[in-house]
Amino acid sequence: MTGITNTVKSFEGSEASALKRLFWMTGIALMLLGSYGLYDRMAHGHIHANYGSIVTWGLWVAAYIYFIGLSAGAFLVSSLAYVFNMHQFERIGRLAVLTALVTLLLALLSIFFDLGHMGRSWHVMAFPNFRSPMAWMIWLYSAYMVLLIVEMWLLLRHDLVSGSSEPTLRGRLYRLLSLGSRDTSAKSAARDRRIVRVLATVGVPLAVMFNGGVGALFGSVAARPHWHSGLFPILFLLSALVSGGALLTLAATVFQDGLTRNRDTVVVLGRLVLALLLLDVLIQVSEFLIAFRGGIPGHVAGLQLVISGPYWWVFWLWQVAIGTAIPLLILLLPTGKDARWVAFAGLLIAAGLFGLRLNIVIPGLAVEEIRGLGEAIGSMRVNAHYFPSLGEWSLTALIVGLGLVLFGLGELFLPRQKEVA
Amino acid sequence: MYVYDSKVGRRRFIQVAAGAAAAAGAAALSGCASVGSKEHAIAANEQGLAEWGREAGEWIPSCCNMCGGQSGILVHVVNGVVEKIEPNNWNPNNYSNISTDFFQGYTEEYGTAEGGCICPKGNAGIMQLYDPDRVKSPMKRTNPRKGRSEDPRWQTITWEQAIEEIAAKLKALRDAGEAHKLLWWSEDHSFTHIQADFCTLFGSPNYSMHSNLCDVSRKASFKMAMGDERPLADFIQSKYILLFGWNPTSAIKWVYLPRILTRAIERGARLVVVDPYLSDTAAKGHEWVPIRPGTDGAMALAMAHVIIKEGLQDKEFIERWTVGFDRFAEYVADKTPAWASEITGVPTETISRIAIEFATTKPAVVDTWSGPGQHSNGVQGGRAIALLAALTGGYDRPGTLLIPDKRGNKHVEVEPDKTASQTLSQERYDGLSDFPFGHKSGVYGRMWERLLEGKGPYQPKVGMCIFQNLVMSGPGCAKVEEALAKLEMLVVVDTMESETAWLADYLLPGTVYLERYDLNSHWVTWPALGLRQPVVKPLFGQLAEYEFVAALGRKLGLKTADGTPFFEVGPLSRKPIENLTAWYEDYLSNELVNGAPKITLDELKKLPGAVWVDKGGTRYEKYADPIPLEKLKTAFIDGDLQRDGSAIYDKPKSEHGKRIGTVIGGRAVRGFFTPSGKIEFYSPKMASMKDAMGEPVDPLPVYKPRVWQPDQEYPLFLINWKEASHTHTRTQNNAWLNDIKPENPLVIHPATAQRLGISDGDMVWVESRYGKTKAKAKVTARIHPEVVGAQHGFGHWKLGRRAVGRGAGFGDLNTIAYDPLSGQGLHKEVCVRLRKA
Amino acid sequence: MNRPTVEDQLERDPSLSPMERREMLALLGKWVGAAVAGAGVFRAGEALAQQSEAAAGTKRKRRYGMVIDTRRCVGCRACVIACKAENKTPPGVYYTVVFDHVIEPRIDDKPLFMTKPCFHCEHPPCVDVCPVSATFKREQDGIVVVDYDRCIGCRYCMTACPYSARWFDFDENYAPVEENTAYASVPSPEYRQFRRRAKGRSPVGNVRKCHFCLHLQDENGEYNKAEGRWPACAKTCTGHAIHFGDLLDPASDVHRLLRERVAVRLKEELGTEPNVFYLL
Numbered sequence A: 001m002t003g004i005t006n007t008v009k010s011f012e013g014s015e016a017s018a019l020k021r022l023f024w025m026t027g028i029a030l031m032l033l034g035s036y037g038l039y040d041r042m043a044h045g046h047i048h049a050n051y052g053s054i055v056t057w058g059l060w061v062a063a064y065i066y067f068i069g070l071s072a073g074a075f076l077v078s079s080l081a082y083v084f085n086m087h088q089f090e091r092i093g094r095l096a097v098l099t100a101l102v103t104l105l106l107a108l109l110s111i112f113f114d115l116g117h118m119g120r121s122w123h124v125m126a127f128p129n130f131r132s133p134m135a136w137m138i139w140l141y142s143a144y145m146v147l148l149i150v151e152m153w154l155l156l157r158h159d160l161v162s163g164s165s166e167p168t169l170r171g172r173l174y175r176l177l178s179l180g181s182r183d184t185s186a187k188s189a190a191r192d193r194r195i196v197r198v199l200a201t202v203g204v205p206l207a208v209m210f211n212g213g214v215g216a217l218f219g220s221v222a223a224r225p226h227w228h229s230g231l232f233p234i235l236f237l238l239s240a241l242v243s244g245g246a247l248l249t250l251a252a253t254v255f256q257d258g259l260t261r262n263r264d265t266v267v268v269l270g271r272l273v274l275a276l277l278l279l280d281v282l283i284q285v286s287e288f289l290i291a292f293r294g295g296i297p298g299h300v301a302g303l304q305l306v307i308s309g310p311y312w313w314v315f316w317l318w319q320v321a322i323g324t325a326i327p328l329l330i331l332l333l334p335t336g337k338d339a340r341w342v343a344f345a346g347l348l349i350a351a352g353l354f355g356l357r358l359n360i361v362i363p364g365l366a367v368e369e370i371r372g373l374g375e376a377i378g379s380m381r382v383n384a385h386y387f388p389s390l391g392e393w394s395l396t397a398l399i400v401g402l403g404l405v406l407f408g409l410g411e412l413f414l415p416r417q418k419e420v421a
Numbered sequence B: 001m002y003v004y005d006s007k008v009g010r011r012r013f014i015q016v017a018a019g020a021a022a023a024a025g026a027a028a029l030s031g032c033a034s035v036g037s038k039e040h041a042i043a044a045n046e047q048g049l050a051e052w053g054r055e056a057g058e059w060i061p062s063c064c065n066m067c068g069g070q071s072g073i074l075v076h077v078v079n080g081v082v083e084k085i086e087p088n089n090w091n092p093n094n095y096s097n098i099s100t101d102f103f104q105g106y107t108e109e110y111g112t113a114e115g116g117c118i119c120p121k122g123n124a125g126i127m128q129l130y131d132p133d134r135v136k137s138p139m140k141r142t143n144p145r146k147g148r149s150e151d152p153r154w155q156t157i158t159w160e161q162a163i164e165e166i167a168a169k170l171k172a173l174r175d176a177g178e179a180h181k182l183l184w185w186s187e188d189h190s191f192t193h194i195q196a197d198f199c200t201l202f203g204s205p206n207y208s209m210h211s212n213l214c215d216v217s218r219k220a221s222f223k224m225a226m227g228d229e230r231p232l233a234d235f236i237q238s239k240y241i242l243l244f245g246w247n248p249t250s251a252i253k254w255v256y257l258p259r260i261l262t263r264a265i266e267r268g269a270r271l272v273v274v275d276p277y278l279s280d281t282a283a284k285g286h287e288w289v290p291i292r293p294g295t296d297g298a299m300a301l302a303m304a305h306v307i308i309k310e311g312l313q314d315k316e317f318i319e320r321w322t323v324g325f326d327r328f329a330e331y332v333a334d335k336t337p338a339w340a341s342e343i344t345g346v347p348t349e350t351i352s353r354i355a356i357e358f359a360t361t362k363p364a365v366v367d368t369w370s371g372p373g374q375h376s377n378g379v380q381g382g383r384a385i386a387l388l389a390a391l392t393g394g395y396d397r398p399g400t401l402l403i404p405d406k407r408g409n410k411h412v413e414v415e416p417d418k419t420a421s422q423t424l425s426q427e428r429y430d431g432l433s434d435f436p437f438g439h440k441s442g443v444y445g446r447m448w449e450r451l452l453e454g455k456g457p458y459q460p461k462v463g464m465c466i467f468q469n470l471v472m473s474g475p476g477c478a479k480v481e482e483a484l485a486k487l488e489m490l491v492v493v494d495t496m497e498s499e500t501a502w503l504a505d506y507l508l509p510g511t512v513y514l515e516r517y518d519l520n521s522h523w524v525t526w527p528a529l530g531l532r533q534p535v536v537k538p539l540f541g542q543l544a545e546y547e548f549v550a551a552l553g554r555k556l557g558l559k560t561a562d563g564t565p566f567f568e569v570g571p572l573s574r575k576p577i578e579n580l581t582a583w584y585e586d587y588l589s590n591e592l593v594n595g596a597p598k599i600t601l602d603e604l605k606k607l608p609g610a611v612w613v614d615k616g617g618t619r620y621e622k623y624a625d626p627i628p629l630e631k632l633k634t635a636f637i638d639g640d641l642q643r644d645g646s647a648i649y650d651k652p653k654s655e656h657g658k659r660i661g662t663v664i665g666g667r668a669v670r671g672f673f674t675p676s677g678k679i680e681f682y683s684p685k686m687a688s689m690k691d692a693m694g695e696p697v698d699p700l701p702v703y704k705p706r707v708w709q710p711d712q713e714y715p716l717f718l719i720n721w722k723e724a725s726h727t728h729t730r731t732q733n734n735a736w737l738n739d740i741k742p743e744n745p746l747v748i749h750p751a752t753a754q755r756l757g758i759s760d761g762d763m764v765w766v767e768s769r770y771g772k773t774k775a776k777a778k779v780t781a782r783i784h785p786e787v788v789g790a791q792h793g794f795g796h797w798k799l800g801r802r803a804v805g806r807g808a809g810f811g812d813l814n815t816i817a818y819d820p821l822s823g824q825g826l827h828k829e830v831c832v833r834l835r836k837a
Numbered sequence C: 001m002n003r004p005t006v007e008d009q010l011e012r013d014p015s016l017s018p019m020e021r022r023e024m025l026a027l028l029g030k031w032v033g034a035a036v037a038g039a040g041v042f043r044a045g046e047a048l049a050q051q052s053e054a055a056a057g058t059k060r061k062r063r064y065g066m067v068i069d070t071r072r073c074v075g076c077r078a079c080v081i082a083c084k085a086e087n088k089t090p091p092g093v094y095y096t097v098v099f100d101h102v103i104e105p106r107i108d109d110k111p112l113f114m115t116k117p118c119f120h121c122e123h124p125p126c127v128d129v130c131p132v133s134a135t136f137k138r139e140q141d142g143i144v145v146v147d148y149d150r151c152i153g154c155r156y157c158m159t160a161c162p163y164s165a166r167w168f169d170f171d172e173n174y175a176p177v178e179e180n181t182a183y184a185s186v187p188s189p190e191y192r193q194f195r196r197r198a199k200g201r202s203p204v205g206n207v208r209k210c211h212f213c214l215h216l217q218d219e220n221g222e223y224n225k226a227e228g229r230w231p232a233c234a235k236t237c238t239g240h241a242i243h244f245g246d247l248l249d250p251a252s253d254v255h256r257l258l259r260e261r262v263a264v265r266l267k268e269e270l271g272t273e274p275n276v277f278y279l280l
């Protein structure tokens, strides 16, 4: 523990810039590592992926629902400021919206690369199927994306217009981004805020719906007892909030003076995350209890895979220990008042929830629908065991790295959050 | 699509291509306005349909040769490529082995009522034909050392060079009066006649075939008991089917077997399978009787004991058609179920119950194949089983073991010239005549032994191996390799670079069956013959095996006794034929015209499905058939026409007369082709015979334990078997077949596994006193606790990229072993111990 | 309507021994991983008659289906290969597979064989979930198809199929195709589209499944056994275990068998109503 404390301590003072450097290095390193994955995917399609026709969704789909969750969570936190007027959070409002936008982009990229035919994504609009949860989900997050972009732009517009007169590169960029808007009057700013408020208000149910929609996408699959639960949409929503909030505590700490000026915001955010996490645990525990008490073989089989299958460690070490128990402790103990610790807990939770996502996607598929399928034919694609391939990990790394870099660029080039009264 | 049309003569193409294509586009259209996934048109590719559809190209009737089953097939060839292989509905071999079943609902246009079928391997022939690992051109060895780890360092050569050099070596041999020093091995059916002719004209008595690795022990057992080499079980009309070590629904010897067996069960027959392994056939059975390997004879004798004790035998049949019953009854008097139970591990009550069920259910059939047969006591054990059938009158009656009337093409024997005759009269190298029930296929094991020890009447110099994987087919892989390496020159003709090919001095590319001819007299109970014909040209421009043989014969200038250059003059047309294929077509026509069909090759091609089927059909109780008077007039009677037991031949024995009957009850009837003309429970003649080891032959089906028994060090029996997914050692590189069976786990009983700490999926070392191998464990109660076993054919170190290292090979755990009565290779007699790897 | 239980029906089938009956029930429980009562018995006579009437008023002309006789199936897997040969499916794609599941509890692990194509469910969950309407159930004959040009390869349908009847094409190839032998020029006749395998081109990257060899229908949507236009798996079946035909046609083999014999469908409790039945 002292080691960690020391590490955390070392960030104090010049801490923010050190953290930023680390952040950039991580981002670029991940992108470099990930370039192989991109090459492999583009050159060879799915042939080197390790999913098959039993476990047909893998790491990329898990990454997708993970990022989607982050996005919705971050957005909902931002709405605390814009919709519910919790001014405390306004300090990180833009950051939250930027986070939501970047993670949404990552989500879309993850699922995009997972498609057998990426070039046909537009088919979802051209040939709709109104009974498909996936179609609904796509339409909803398309709408959500538009909303996010508009909201982001409105949040920045005033600063963009102001900054566009500078003769620097930044000035030119701002001019471009301001899309011809010239109005810097207080009136226009107020109008922007009004629209943001409306958008954010619309956005809340939208985010809830599409995140719940992702939950429904899984929950409605009757063929997979592990997923087929009414709790799924709620579970998705809650864990989205938890992960989004957790990520924001971290982002705020690194980019929004979380160790100095916005210390309190981070700590309050930590409280919020704690509350959500407790709720999340409650629902998850009831999901397990109900399943085991109910004893429906397929349902239990999936959960058994989770807790005692070949990847038990994803659950026990990653999801439970790293993602839940340790951060809970940190947040419950006096450390919960220390922004550094809170940020660290945020990191753990955000990382741990990826384990949760994996544990939703894969065990749900890894139970043979008809016993003996894996032995019925000798093919690596007909196999209930799945571990992501190098290419899958690599491409995921690229996406994460890209997220860090995009976020950093946004943070670097876009107007910084002004001190709000 | 191939639909037989008698007016057009061969086949009719249904012209629906254009219309169907247009319709396909429209057919899928429908504008339903539901909220769900909407139906919409899926556009068809009309050009593709016209070029590649079922109506495009040709459907050529032929016969499969993925195994020796010779099922009828229809091959769809488009743009010179085999697109698909389907069953040939006109071929009885794809449907039933009795004619009433075959003809019921048969139409000339469609064939059999329910259509034919082909097994997975038949469907996967395409992958065999287009396997990129095939041998593509003749190759010559440049590394003089031979062995598993010696790269031959092949040098690619032309066919001309290959034939030139091989012929030169053979010529030298012949010129030196050593033609008999050529050993020749072939498969037992494909283009065998021309190979035999070559050997005769060249002057080597050493032409051998794979049957001695296969079922010569069964042949011997039945020959001893009832005088026919291969009676066939009439399952579909039977009510009780008892199988000893015979796996017909999975080791599909003929593809009609799954149908007639399951149909029999559907019609109320009871199926009982005696086998150490719960084979896929046993899985269809009502009862599986796990037995200790090599003890089937004891069980059969005990069953006979019960039947006789209970007086359930068919007394009338025994009285009229058998000899030696009393001595047999006396012999089995103490072969009680309790006695057999000790030996076989089968409970006493089970033996008694099955005996009674078998004897009281009519009709009942008992049959056996490789299971008991590939053990050192297999011949007498099989004979005991064959005699069970005799006890119940179970021969040649509906629902029993039928004597097939297998007239098809006729091998027109060639007369060797003087030079050839001299060496031909030499003793065979394997000393086949030492084997009282040996088969013309020879005794491979004896050859390997003699080569290794440098013994035998002379030392062979050249080996010619066509369509055999001698090394992998064992028994005793390593020893076989060593023996083959002793030859001065080994020529191998194979489609793949097999383990045997790896030892060759010359490796020549063979043809896959889709590239060549053959005539197939089918193993059904009445005469039927299917044509195999080339559906594509040999892919690499290679010679078909028969063309290679003929080319070699031409180069050597081999002549018949009357001075005709045999391989140059059409045997039927009597005219010189330059083209090798045309010459062979004439050769085949000759066999057809002289055989039962009495038609030419071209006429055969025009029959529905290119199958000739005798309209006469299956006949029963043929043993009671009187010999027609006109035949008697020209017949040769060995003894007194008035005396019972005098054998009747069509010609004097000195003129290769064939047995056609016997005098029984004062009448000349067909009877059984045993010395007495009847089924022999006891054979006085055998009493004076010696086996190949010089031991006296038991005149009764005496049970003796097999030679190799488990001991403290090697406590487990190791057996092996065939499954529907592969043929012997030749299909493990087949891409499709590997999908349905990628490897051959070693099946271990849970009790055994537990004792040795082995779990399902573990790798285990399997060790015998001759060698060891690593295998993956499959723990299941499908096997006798004292036995472990696996599918045969895997564990290649050559053959092709896909095959190498796949599954486990058990060949090195055995040694050269053959049975002294028939020369049968003993593949299933091994004892091992296991150790977790 | 009161559905008869499996037990009721088995009781009425005189051709089954009590032993077999018990085994079959145990087996079904194992296969579907659910209570045996879930695998319902189809009372064919009545149900099909009703459906024939109902179909008269709609575009529905036929209801193609299979009746697979587990007692005839010998587990040879010829059906698996015949389907490959017909449809030129790549490694990893098997429109039908054969289970050789052990009936437990038994002392001898005796297997029972079952081939399993797509069931062309009456209510196919796979179709409902497709975001782009690429897979659908044909009105006229109930065959569930995939439009390769529309499918985006999201694989949602695979997760939704309760019977593992869908397969993703990963762009793998068998050696003769991979290494460009003459066979590589042979196209797949599926949907009468005659596509040749090419990197990244459909059906690579698509989900694929059994389509009852739809391309063998004539312009009227009919199959013809005599002309060889019949599902490849059924045509080759060594045990003659696969019966195919129009379930609405009282003269068909499949209709007759459902009238005369006991049939079950897998996971009946899901309400998918498979059109593939198993005779026990």
Ligand SMILES: Nc1nc2c(c(=O)[nH]1)N[C@H]1C(S)=C(S)[C@@H](COP(=O)(O)OP(=O)(O)OC[C@H]3O[C@@H](n4cnc5c(=O)[nH]c(N)nc54)[C@H](O)[C@@H]3O)O[C@H]1N2
Pocket (backbone or CB within 6 Å): B067, B068, B214, B215, B244, B245, B246, B247, B248, B250, B251, B252, B253, B254, B274, B275, B276, B277, B279, B291, B292, B293, B294, B295, B296, B368, B369, B370, B371, B372, B375, B719, B720, B721, B722, B723, B724, B725, B726, B727, B728, B789, B828
């Ligand atoms: N798919 C396929 N079919 C084939 C072939 C092939 O290679 N593949 N080969 C063909 C050929 S050439 C032949 S000869 C036939 C052979 O056909 P089978 O005679 O059926 O051959 P196997 O499968 O070798 O052996 C049959 C059974 O004998 C059992 N067995 C072993 N030892 C004993 C014993 O001591 N007693 C008893 N009772 N049973 C024992 C084995 O467990 C096995 O189930 O198959 C033919 N059909």
Ligand SMILES: Nc1nc2c(c(=O)[nH]1)N[C@H]1C(S)=C(S)[C@@H](COP(=O)(O)OP(=O)(O)OC[C@H]3O[C@@H](n4cnc5c(=O)[nH]c(N)nc54)[C@H](O)[C@@H]3O)O[C@H]1N2
Pocket (backbone or CB within 6 Å): B187, B210, B213, B214, B215, B370, B466, B467, B468, B469, B470, B472, B473, B474, B475, B493, B494, B495, B496, B498, B499, B509, B510, B511, B512, B513, B545, B720, B721, B722, B727, B728, B729, B730, B792, B827, B828
């Ligand atoms: N352990 C064990 N051993 C056994 C058996 C067993 O059950 N267990 N079974 C035995 C039995 S029953 C038999 S019949 C024998 C069979 O033994 P073999 O007759 O040797 O049969 P395969 O092992 O299939 O080897 C055939 C060889 O011919 C090649 N070949 C295939 N098709 C063609 C062709 O069209 N032309 C040419 N030129 N070559 C071709 C193949 O590539 C292969 O190398 O094996 C016996 N060996």
Ligand code: SF4
Pocket (backbone or CB within 6 Å): B064, B065, B066, B067, B068, B069, B070, B071, B118, B119, B120, B121, B122, B123, B252, B253, B254, B255
């Ligand atoms: S049994 Fe199978 S492999 Fe053998 S000839 Fe018949 S179809 Fe071909």
Ligand code: SF4
Pocket (backbone or CB within 6 Å): C118, C119, C120, C121, C124, C125, C126, C127, C144, C160, C161, C162, C163, C164, C165, C166, C209, C272
């Ligand atoms: S079996 Fe599966 S793929 Fe086939 S129709 Fe039913 S749900 Fe769809």
Ligand code: SF4
Pocket (backbone or CB within 6 Å): C129, C130, C131, C132, C133, C134, C135, C146, C150, C151, C152, C153, C154, C155, C156, C157, C158, C206, C207
């Ligand atoms: S994989 Fe294709 S058919 Fe399946 S749901 Fe996705 S788009 Fe539809």
Ligand code: SF4
Pocket (backbone or CB within 6 Å): C082, C083, C084, C086, C087, C095, C096, C117, C118, C209, C210, C211, C212, C213, C231, C232, C233, C234
């Ligand atoms: S019906 Fe056709 S597509 Fe379906 S499994 Fe059979 S052969 Fe394959």
Ligand code: SF4
Pocket (backbone or CB within 6 Å): C072, C073, C074, C075, C076, C077, C078, C079, C080, C098, C113, C115, C236, C237, C238, C239, C240, C241, C242
């Ligand atoms: S082909 Fe027929 S008998 Fe063979 S596995 Fe398939 S369904 Fe069963």
Ligand SMILES: [Mo]
Pocket (backbone or CB within 6 Å): B213, B214, B215
């Ligand atoms: Mo054999």
